[in-house]
Amino acid sequence: AQTVTQSQPEMSVQEAETVTLSCTYDTSESDYYLFWYKQPPSRQMILVIRQEAYKQQNATENRFSVNFQKAAKSFSLKISDSQLGDAAMYFCAYRSYWGGAQKLVFGQGTRLTINP
């Protein structure tokens, strides 16, 4: 079974600075997808970024980028130029390549605080 681990329960960063959230996972599959989700106080889960394991190039979405290390099974999220609106719970998640009805496996979450 796949597992996802986020070892940082809480992180904080100064506004406009850069912060990196860590995630490791375990799987025996060769192709899969990895995701970062954001959950603000509204509780609405928002997809931040996704990465297909088959692709070596790291995904980027504006100020959000990932450092995907397949051999190390590591998938960290870097947030540049942090903004107050980035404050939220962040979840790392895994899904098999042929997801279909298969589940997303989530990590424990990291609560990110932005200091003005």
Next chain:
Amino acid sequence: DVKVTQSSRYLVKRTGEKVFLECVQDMDHENMFWYRQDPGLGLRLIYFSYDVKMKEKGDIPEGYSVSREKKERFSLILESASTNQTSMYLCASSLSRTGKGDEKLFFGSGTQLSVL
């Protein structure tokens, strides 16, 4: 955009009560999921369904059942609520049971259930 609606944002029930949590999606999605979110544990899958009247156990099905009589509606049932079922419950849906793993999951805004 797809909307996933959970019937209650907050719910307070007494131990031993039968509790129904309702989830409705409006985009003809095949897959629907119920997750439970607890601090430090992330999101854990309770049950999912990939078709009407079909259901599959997730990681923590004990004490729960589900019903999917219509494609758009997926109900989570707590047969006899207990205090250890106090939690946030999130419903999600995705389009196709045969879709790839990068297919987007759409989440509801969650129901915070307190069992006293």
